[in-house]
Amino acid sequence: MSDTQADSSDVREIRINPIVPSESVLVATARSMRPKKAEDLAPRDTRKHVETCPFCRGNEHKTPPQIMAWPDADDWHIRIVENLYPVLGDERAQAGFNFGLQQTIDGYGRHEVIIDHDEHGIAVHEMAESHLAGLFGVYQTRMRQLFESDDRLKYVLIFKNFGPAAGASIPHTHSQVIAMPVVPVNVDAEVTNSAAHYAKHHHCIFCALIDEALTFEATIYDRASGAVRRKINVGQYVVERGEKFIAIKPFASRYEWEVHILPLSHQADFLDMHDEDRADLARVMKRTMARLDAVIGGAQYNFFLHTVPHDGKQGAHAHSYHWHLEICPRTSIPTGFELGSGLFVNTINPEQAAERLRAITL
Template sequence: MPELRYNRLNDTWVIISKERAKRPHDYPLIWEDKKKVDKKSCPFEPGHEHLTPPEVFAIRDPGTKPDQPGWKVRIIPNKFPALKPSEPFFRTSEAIHDLMGGYGFHEVIIDTPDHEKHINDFSVEDLVLMFTAYRERMRQIYSERNIYYVQIFKNHGKEAGKSLYHSHSQLIALPRIPKRVETQIKQCRHYYREKERCLLCDEVSFELREGVRVVHDNDHFIVYTPFASAFPFELKIVPKIHSDDFPSIDDDMIFSLSEAVRVAVRKLDRLLKNPPFNMMLHTSPPRRDLPYDPDYFYQMDRLFHWYVEIFPRMAIHAGFELGTEFFINPTPPEDAAKYLREINID
């Protein structure tokens, strides 16, 4: 029996197709990586720092110098940026059309110096370094006056849009809040107005009590398959305690997050044989230094609840999905959670 399920956070609906329910081995289970590039010509290799633009941030061994080896995570501007900090920030129109200047940041986070290590092999320590770099760079960029949102994401595997072999994440800082984020913040606000509770806090406590969609949890985080998952084996990694602002979390939280993400990614890897996926970090827009005004959009953010989501990319979104934003998911999230709970990762 198919079912339509509501994703309150995104204000979208999903068709969960129970009859054609796909089990893990109904998916291809043979995934191509981005074509392997020889270490010698890889621009992300230690010793090849001169092949990239100068670094803007790095976590490095004591005593090593910028743009030299000795780094553990290295952040550089994208060589072909979609947006640039040197572009002017402006808003204007061209007759009936509205446009803005291409101001912003587009950076690459080289999350390991190891040419052959990918996120499915990352240790908790590797992930701690990666998330720490995310946090530090986000703090820096959020101090820019005209940046309204920072999206950090990781594309793993060719079908997920990975662009270069050596493991990396990307950061795009935007001069306005994107639609999906605006919708999520509005939905959190509506929910709060009605219930005086946080939407994701409610979801987390319900899922923990219910158990059927939970894959893993630790002191600070829960990993679960959302009730209205748009993608088969979709995962959400959410802090258990309300927190709207990823850049403000402490090292203890970073460690817990890394443990939770390691379990999530390894379970996907073992169950679905290194599937392609996108991982996205969603957090509040930067705080604006203004007197509090409940109707001012950029102050709605305090009701948001930051989280990480993972979208496995085992099916192509075709005309129906692009035309309607309605998704068809052939693996019920309750089944996905069961398979993922049962798979052994060590």
């Protein structure tokens, strides 16, 4: 069969992101769109301890200065240290400049590394739930400290690159914290669009998406012929459900195995998550990552936290914005089509991807 020949199950449609409509995804399961297979991806480092690794136990003196340790400095399982190569720094007080269309703003900020675990190559789904709950607690503590340390900081981005395919430059499992004086454009687009949705419909669009993912059931018929165009089933987008959190496969997923985790009850600010809810987040996270790892066969991914910016307007966005964690496994490299069009190409139908993730027995 030639590369361009389509089979009847192929899907070709452009899906509009319901939260950020300017962001669309081409779902094209045709063979010709399929990128190079994941076998080309370099394997991740799975060793437990590496003598020469500065992030491994016993090498604490080899890291930049320690900012925080959990549960304590002598017997740590998680550490936060300064980034050796910060993308933003607090020392340089360079003024912004304007010249014609050239504008800069001060690159003020903080860039720190969180050593997520004392075990070198451990994956998130291999970590104990209690450890993961501790990690989310560390995220909250550090985010709060940074916001309190300087009111110029408007956003604290916490993210993780896991595996060489996701751009991780240090093999020891770690997350990063970047505190910045601007609201990142992706977050701003979500905040602005969800506020507009709230102004019109008086409810949070993220809550509405959770409701749809959980309970929506519909059959859409063709107006002319009466044939069934699409069936939407109960819980079709749910990957994992906890008591307080839910993992959802977005309808307009940019990445084949992209999954979002959200609190089931409305909450705008990650910092407002209660201590007792962290265990459920840890459980949903661990189970979701285990599903991804099993389906992909060794998940390499980026994940990042989106929470309401502390830009003085967080009160106004408290009802319209809803914090979440976006997990984007990297199974292919963006091509010229994606870079040139700005359209993400997803070669796996998100409904089928969700089904395959749910089918994994844990």
